[in-house]
Amino acid sequence: MTARAIGELLVAAESTLREAGLAEPRDEALYLLGLLLDRRRGQLLLQRAESVDRDVAERFHAWVRRRANREPAQHIAGEQEFHGLSFRVTPDVLIPRNETEMLVDELLAVTPRDGVVVDLGTGSGCIVVAAAVKRHDLRLQALECSSAALDVARSNARRHGVLDRVEFVEGDFSAPPEAWFGTAHTVVSNPPYVREAEWAALEPEVRDHDPRGALVAGEHGLEAYRVLIPQARLLLRPGGRLLLELGKGQAAEVRALAAAVGFASLQVKPDLNGIPRLLTAVLRSAP
Ligand SMILES: C[S@@+](CC[C@H](N)C(=O)[O-])C[C@H]1O[C@@H](n2cnc3c(N)ncnc32)[C@H](O)[C@@H]1O
CATH class of the missing domain: 1.10.8 (Helicase, Ruva Protein; domain 3)
Structure with a gap:
């Protein structure tokens, strides 16, 4: 040429x-x-x-x-913008989505000064890193089952100068570190929520390039919520907030899962396309 x-x-x-x-x-x-x-x-x-x-x-x-x-442009570029910051992305992490910025906005709005935030399923680290950059008073703890994803999350925290303020831990939703129990003012998660049967019909950019384990959550797309909502209850202080991203059509079921383990003041907020996307709930204080 x-x-x-x-x-x-x-x-x-x-x-x-x-x-x-x-x-x-x-x-x-x-x-x-x-x-x-x-x-x-x-x-x-x-x-x-x-x-x-x-x-x-x-x-x-x-x-x-x-x-x-059909390789995503973000993999070719090696990065994606999220909440006004540039994040490194690789095939080991979900490419951060615009709608997930709602979770960050909400956590910044509701978490009290000097609060503790736990992120379940941190992936590229986009939520905790953006929160740490915007709020210097917060202490952040992030759980993730993929060690390759955690490497990317740590590199993003380093890139934005907040590595010393985020504790990254490799582990499963079912067993967060016990040292975190009862410490969180806010628990946030964008968990896998795609139904098994939906996988094959996803766009090739997603199906062939995002990690399957970051997206698929059993037959009804609810498996991750079933595991992590009861754990979130253990992580939170009384009066603490749970913020969850929702898959399309899952609001009622996820709301019921949260109510069943003692969350109150349940609210669902739509994204810019009018899709119910964010569940917010408060852990009842002990009577
Ligand atoms: C939908 S991605 C979200 C990633 C990132 N928080 C974001 O919003 O872009 C879900 C993340 O949860 C992780 N994950 C899935 N199942 C898990 C489990 N059982 N325990 C811990 N992490 C899990 C995946 O590896 C993936 O990084």
Whole structure:
């Protein structure tokens, strides 16, 4: 491949990505080339006649082929923005989703000064790291069963200068460290909640590239909630808050699971698409 003009590269990439079935091939081509050249979309559009080196053209071509094979752009870039911060992502962690920012907003709003927050299933660490960056008074504890994911979470905490304020522990929802019992002002979780039967029909970017264990939770998508809600009760102080991300159509069942173990003031909040997405609950104080 010889030196090529930016405009020429974009036209070829757009056509490859359209043929691969991507919904927004032009935006995707601009995003990938912008990332490679460290330029904004607007700059690229103004600089269409400029030539780039053969090396750059070849790398761009390779990235476009990967994207055409439905590898997520976040894996090609190696990062994803979440709550205004850039997070490292690898195939070992779920790519943070926009709707999960609601959990962070809620935890920042309800956790008292100098409060303790526990995150169950921390993945890339996006929730605890964003919370630690925004609130310097908080103490954060994060549980995760995948050691590979924990490595990514720790690297994200280091990247944002909060590694000394988050305790990362490898373990299962069913057995959080006993030292955490009764300490938390807020327990937060975005657990796996996809039904087994839904897996095959997910977009290839998700099905073939996100870790299955981060998404699937048994026949009804409720297995993780069944295990972690009773544990959250043990982790919280009386009056503490439970904040859970919800899968589509699961609000009533998850609400019932929380009510059954003593949570009160249950509220469900919708995301920007109107889907019930966040359950908030308060652990009743002892009578
Ligand atoms: C939906 S992902 C959420 C990751 C991250 N908190 C986020 O919001 O992007 C769920 C996470 O829970 C972890 N996980 C799944 N089952 C678990 C279990 N039984 N015990 C501990 N962690 C678990 C997965 O490895 C995954 O990292």
